[in-house]
Amino acid sequence: MKISIIGVGLIGGSIALKLREKGIANFIYGIDNNDKHLNEALDLKIIDAKVDLEYGIKNSDLIIVAIPVDGARKILPDVLDLISDDQTVMDAGSTKAGIVNAVKNHPKRSRFVAFHPMWGTENSGPKSAIAESFSGKAGVICNKEESAQDALDLVEKIIENLDMHKIYMNAEDHDIHTAYISHISHITSYALANTVLEKEREEETIFQLASSGFSSTVRLAKSHPEMWVPIFKQNKENVLDVLNEHISQLRKFKAALEKENYEYLEELIKNANKIRGILDK
Amino acid sequence: MKISIIGVGLIGGSIALKLREKGIANFIYGIDNNDKHLNEALDLKIIDAKVDLEYGIKNSDLIIVAIPVDGARKILPDVLDLISDDQTVMDAGSTKAGIVNAVKNHPKRSRFVAFHPMWGTENSGPKSAIAESFSGKAGVICNKEESAQDALDLVEKIIENLDMHKIYMNAEDHDIHTAYISHISHITSYALANTVLEKEREEETIFQLASSGFSSTVRLAKSHPEMWVPIFKQNKENVLDVLNEHISQLRKFKAALEKENYEYLEELIKNANKIRGILDK
Structure with a gap:
């Protein structure tokens, strides 16, 4: 599976490392406004290539948005605009109501799965990424009824491969x-x-x-x-x-x-x- | 050196384990109101014998008071009443002004060294004791000018053997x-x-x-x-x-x-x- 990670920081980087280790990701594109982070992520073999948003999205089965929640909220509609019906988008944001509301009426809403891994540290950037970080922690999926079954299946498979236990919740809750x-x-x-x-x-x-x-x-x-x-x-x-x-x-x-x-x-x-x-x- | 530990909990127990490991303590008496703790400390080889206060004090070179600070404040004058001029008393309490004031005018004041090891955990009791707990942490001595030089020398040697770095401070500060x-x-x-x-x-x-x-x-x-x-x-x-x-x-x-x-x-x-x-x- 080819994956684009938008935001190759602590969370995006840790997800990438783990999914590569598990053999699920065989090519990872990195997309980030911060070129220093992209180069670090390349050096650390977190990503295989740094690309622009359009290229990454066009060439990936799964797009993971792992940037601060204000940025995620803004970029998600644009990302959904660019995908086709056999692609899936997930985020990793710490707040969920704003994000699900931002895409609520988007024609591609069902391709998106709202996700929050209950892990983080006080550090940031790709150098802080750790493959084992998520093990045993909760992976929360919000408003799953708004996602297509195959998109949901894929994200559940990702969560299992992160060694997290799945929890389902309403975004407001x-x-x-x-x-x-x-x-x-x-x-x-x-x-x-x-x-x-x-x-x-x-x-x-x-x-x-x-x-x-x-x-x-x-x-x-x-x-x-x-x-x-x-x-x-x-x-x-x-x-x-x-x-x-x-x-x-x-x-x-x-x-x-x-x-x-x-x-x-x-x-x-x-x-x-x-x-x-x-x-x- | 023979040592009495009054209060064989997390702090007293950890000090005992470390001093035995370093070979400084060749016999450790345990004194505690809690008989369950005394028996656990015996089982864990934290202490060699459980004794009463008078017996422990009479037979020790160094008496370490490691009970909650209200108890320490109360018991210290009684402990000083029982010692001779070749014995030393130290505490391990987290507050210091009340304790040094409680013995300020005691005729044996100079045999006492006010000590606070900057370490603790949320656990308590001898089962939580860990020999390595103090390593690299600060060991604070308060009002050192009120202690006799030989008593101070002994407590400094103890702090060094706990692998702590020494800090000197006024009790109020x-x-x-x-x-x-x-x-x-x-x-x-x-x-x-x-x-x-x-x-x-x-x-x-x-x-x-x-x-x-x-x-x-x-x-x-x-x-x-x-x-x-x-x-x-x-x-x-x-x-x-x-x-x-x-x-x-x-x-x-x-x-x-x-x-x-x-x-x-x-x-x-x-x-x-x-x-x-x-x-x-």
């Missing part, structure tokens, strides 16, 4: 759940980094004292704005909803400390501890 | 820095867990969708209240100060989203990204 489970983590991590940078002017002290706990909580704060501003923008309402809840949860800790109500503090912590039972199933 | 770098991370993580548990009623969805990013941000929320309530209590003022700053940092993200000011959002994220340069030195 997806965006609510990911606001809770992924997007808010990034905001707290960014805000935590800004808190420390604001309060702790002695950088050397941060570096010397930073424990594994701090590093793990603040890790996501290294994530780039190019990817995350569009996610927050497209999922604004849900993210605001969870952010308001999060601020009110922090205020409970504040109140417990201010009132020296340590029984309440213990209760808040014990409630949070329940996450252990859910995550460590 | 220590508590300010750890509020920024460690304590606030725990509060944000607890609050994040509570946010998700409040908003996301479908536990199965959390489990299925949870990405590595979420797991890493929420990891500290598994930490037990027995350890953390006393830390927040003893470092209340500093923690409140940082918590207020953190809430105001989160409000900036909220304002940026509400006002759809995505340039400001990008600016906030770019500022947070600076943590990469500091942590990845």
Whole structure:
């Protein structure tokens, strides 16, 4: 199968590496505005050739859009314009409602499958791509009833070859759940980094004292704005909803400390501890 | 050297394992209110014998207090009452001002060295102990001028054998820095867990969708209240100060989203990204 990857970054690159390893992709075209990334992807054998959008689409069985969600939303109608009925398009964006809405009434809508692999790191670019990254993680397909059966079959085969487990979800529900489970983590991590940078002017002290706990909580704060501003923008309402809840949860800790109500503090912590039972199933 | 460990949990157990491995400790007494932990520590060869406080202290060159900081604060004067001038006492508590104040005027103050190893996990108990846990991390000694030179020499030797790098700090400064770098991370993580548990009623969805990013941000929320309530209590003022700053940092993200000011959002994220340069030195 010939595949075009639009956006040869962390996600597109990791998908390419894995699909080649599995023998599913025998030729991979790379399409990217960033020529440095394209050359790196060639060097790393992530792609076989760098091509322009039209050429890549014309010559591929499957087109994978793996660029930030604002770009994906814009480019998807153009991509669908260029394909025929035996080609399939999938994306890999972290928000889904905006993307499925952007192609909702497109005559080729059924050739598109909305996909979100639940994996990422704070790094970006083809050099960060890892073939094994998706193993064991969830691969979410949204609004599958809007896709043609053969397009869906192909994307399910891709997800299986990424060693992910498949989950089906409505795009709106997806965006609510990911606001809770992924997007808010990034905001707290960014805000935590800004808190420390604001309060702790002695950088050397941060570096010397930073424990594994701090590093793990603040890790996501290294994530780039190019990817995350569009996610927050497209999922604004849900993210605001969870952010308001999060601020009110922090205020409970504040109140417990201010009132020296340590029984309440213990209760808040014990409630949070329940996450252990859910995550460590 | 004979060592008594008061509190054979994650920290006490990890110290014991490492010091035995290095050949520094040739006999380790375990002292703990929790008899189950003592038996586990015996089984795991963390300690050689379980004894009572008086027996352990009388027969040890070095006494290491590794219990929650409220307990440490209470027990330290009693421990110092029982020792002679050729014995040394150290603690391993995460807050330091309360502890050094509790022994400030004790006639044996100079036999005590205030210590904080900058390492921990969300787990507890001797079964979680790991010999290599401290390697490369910071070992902080506070108010070293209040300790006798030979006691300080011994604790420095212990820190070197834990493969930690030594940092010297005033107890008040220590508590300010750890509020920024460690304590606030725990509060944000607890609050994040509570946010998700409040908003996301479908536990199965959390489990299925949870990405590595979420797991890493929420990891500290598994930490037990027995350890953390006393830390927040003893470092209340500093923690409140940082918590207020953190809430105001989160409000900036909220304002940026509400006002759809995505340039400001990008600016906030770019500022947070600076943590990469500091942590990845």
